[in-house]
Amino acid sequence: GENVEQHPSTLSVQEGDSAVIKCTYSDSASNYFPWYKQELGKRPQLIIDIRSNVGEKKDQRIAVTLNKTAKHFSLHITETQPEDSAVYFCAAPRTDSWGKLQFGAGTQVVVTP
């Protein structure tokens, strides 16, 4: 089945700096990669996703890049703000069953003023 590894597990950045989180996946047939943001005690919220037919997608301060050859995708947050502090999860489709996602272990991002 699909194996998703996410790094780093924690990331501390100064406000205004950029943050980058990287995920690798194992199944070359995977074609959809969402990123979720989860604040403490809250629901995971989809913040951006990318399909395998594009290499990059941007939405204001966040962007996701995909390298299909190397089987990794990354979340980039620019001009970080304190409200960006949260746990971020990457995911990839599970190969054993339609619709299921395999989540990464998560990255705790702390933005310090």
Added chain:
Amino acid sequence: GAVVSQHPSWVICKSGTSVKIECRSLDFQATTMFWYRQFPKQSLMLMATSNEGSKATYEQGVEKDKFLINHASLTLSTLTVTSAHPEDSSFYICSANRLAGGQNIQYFGAGTRLSVL
């Protein structure tokens, strides 16, 4: 947007009792919903897939008689934790699949924090 409502948000119960958690898709129909369990500072662990009109499918190691799932309509799935024990205390989150732009996207409920005394 796609809104998923989960209720209750927090429940405390005595050991041996059963607890029902509801997951509703408010503005779309979901033939497939998922139930996750999340331990503190850990990732989302899929417990089972809830299929409208058919039996749920459970992940390996999840007791189907312990965690009963019913998906009686296109907008409602329920998870019942039967004979709850302290080790069942956890954060339970549901998600509902919605087709958007040709892609099935999971939208999450707000979660239910279960504390079993």
